[in-house]
Amino acid sequence: MSTRVNPIEERSKKWLCNAMLELLQDKPYNNITIIELCNKAGLVRKTFYRHFISKASVIIAVIDLMFVEFNEYIHDQNIGPLQMPLAYFTYWEQHKFFLDILIENQLFSLLNDQYVLYLEAMDHIIGSKIMDLSELERDYMRTMVAGGLWSMLKKWVVRGCTESPEEMAQMTLIFLL
Missing domain, CATH: 1.10.10.60 (Homeodomain-like)
Structure with a gap:
C-alpha cells in the first residue's frame, strides 16, 4: 500500500x-x-x-528536510563512503546559520537524535564493513558514528568553521578508518 x-x-x-x-x-x-x-x-x-506535536517537532522536520536534500545530493553525485565526509562538511558549511541557531537555542541535540536514523537509511553508502555486523552491532556502530560526527560538527561550528571542509573530511577519515 x-x-x-x-x-x-x-x-x-x-x-x-x-x-x-x-x-x-x-x-x-x-x-x-x-x-x-x-x-x-x-x-x-x-x-x-x-x-x-510541539515546536521541537518543527525543528526536527527542518532537519529531516535537510537530510532529504543531502541524501538526494549524494545520490545524484554518486558519492561513496570515502567522499562522504567532504560532502557532509561542505553541506553543513553552507547551512552554518541553521547550526548556529540550534547551538544558540540549546537545540543542537535534536540533530544528533536524528543522525542514527539517517545513518540507518544510508547503510548502503557507508560500505560493506557494516554489512558484516549483526543488527545489534550495526545499531551501536550507527550510534557511535552519529555521536562522533555530531560532536565534530558542533566543535567545528563553535570554532567558527576555521578549518576547511576538506580538513574536516580528512580528519574524519583518519578517525574512522
Whole structure:
C-alpha cells in the first residue's frame, strides 16, 4: 500500500518550518509561541497540530528536510563512503546559520537524535564493513558514528568553521578508518 502525499499538507508543513526559521533569526526559541508561529506561516493552530506535536517537532522536520536534500545530493553525485565526509562538511558549511541557531537555542541535540536514523537509511553508502555486523552491532556502530560526527560538527561550528571542509573530511577519515 503506497502512501500518497497531499501537496497542501506538505506546503503547510513547509510554511511552518520556514516560519520557525524566520522567527529564530529574530528571537530565542523559548520566546516563540505556537500562535506566533502559526501567524507567521499564515495558518491556524489547528493546522499546526495536524502536522506537529510541539515546536521541537518543527525543528526536527527542518532537519529531516535537510537530510532529504543531502541524501538526494549524494545520490545524484554518486558519492561513496570515502567522499562522504567532504560532502557532509561542505553541506553543513553552507547551512552554518541553521547550526548556529540550534547551538544558540540549546537545540543542537535534536540533530544528533536524528543522525542514527539517517545513518540507518544510508547503510548502503557507508560500505560493506557494516554489512558484516549483526543488527545489534550495526545499531551501536550507527550510534557511535552519529555521536562522533555530531560532536565534530558542533566543535567545528563553535570554532567558527576555521578549518576547511576538506580538513574536516580528512580528519574524519583518519578517525574512522
